[in-house]
Amino acid sequence: MHYVILRDDDTCAFTPRACLERLYRPFLHRGLPVNLAVIPEVRTAVRTPDGRLEGFLTAGNGPAAPLAPVGGNRELVEYLRAEPGYDIVQHGCHHDYLEFGDSNRAGLARRLSEGAGSLLAAGLARPAAFVAPYDRLSRAAFVEVAARFAVISTGWFEAGRMPLPWWPAYALKKLRRRPHWRAGRTALLSHPGCLLSFHRPYADMLASVRRAVESRTLTVLVTHWWEYFRDGAPDEKFIAVLHEVAAWLASRPDIRVVSFRDVAGGGIPLS
Numbered sequence: 001m002h003y004v005i006l007r008d009d010d011t012c013a014f015t016p017r018a019c020l021e022r023l024y025r026p027f028l029h030r031g032l033p034v035n036l037a038v039i040p041e042v043r044t045a046v047r048t049p050d051g052r053l054e055g056f057l058t059a060g061n062g063p064a065a066p067l068a069p070v071g072g073n074r075e076l077v078e079y080l081r082a083e084p085g086y087d088i089v090q091h092g093c094h095h096d097y098l099e100f101g102d103s104n105r106a107g108l109a110r111r112l113s114e115g116a117g118s119l120l121a122a123g124l125a126r127p128a129a130f131v132a133p134y135d136r137l138s139r140a141a142f143v144e145v146a147a148r149f150a151v152i153s154t155g156w157f158e159a160g161r162m163p164l165p166w167w168p169a170y171a172l173k174k175l176r177r178r179p180h181w182r183a184g185r186t187a188l189l190s191h192p193g194c195l196l197s198f199h200r201p202y203a204d205m206l207a208s209v210r211r212a213v214e215s216r217t218l219t220v221l222v223t224h225w226w227e228y229f230r231d232g233a234p235d236e237k238f239i240a241v242l243h244e245v246a247a248w249l250a251s252r253p254d255i256r257v258v259s260f261r262d263v264a265g266g267g268i269p270l271s
Helices: 017-029 074-082 105-121 139-146 164-176 202-214 225-232 236-251 260-264
Strands: 002-011 034-038 041-043 067-069 086-091 129-131 151-153 180-183 186-189 218-224 255-258
Touching (some): 002 225, 002 260, 017 034, 017 225, 017 236, 086 260, 164 180, 218 225
Parallel strands (some): 002 218, 086 129
């Protein structure tokens, strides 16, 4: 059996309900869960390293205030609360650049608490998993996040960022060439890059997804809702590819699409 987790990053106060519904109704209709990495209180002026506003801000609409809690978008929140197929993941706090890449444990703890509080204040379920903005966590961040979440999903793991007590487990993971592993009670999941991205050739995308899923026991597929609606305009060809992925996943009896919460429950093999 192959297991798949679909992780969509950057849902926030700027995300139109209609965008998520357009993208993920084919998944939800087939009973395939979708894990939404939600920014609890997005900074409305956050920019990429080249100075551009982040795509999750320009693809939707939001307030002019410096920070926008996801709870301020009541239409979105009520939609998420009404749809059991969505599993909420905490995606940082404000989504500042490399927000969880520093070593100030007090600051990291504060941002984790503020983010969790913002999600709960919006009426969303307490997440079992955490995704750091830009997939970057420092050694101190790994410690603080692992104390609060059963699952950490990121792009890769580096020895220099691993807490010292985790090194034996990390070395064993490297020796066995496993993409996923455990440190204490926390499951640490990597992914094979953003296979579902407008930066990749659309004609090859489904084949790339198939190769990744068929070569692993558990695959985390990462995408970003705003990439399908860049500057507010739908990319119909890209959306069609995503829906082809949904149909393929549902057609395979040897593939089970699961949530991070399922992994937290201990019923999903990591290797």
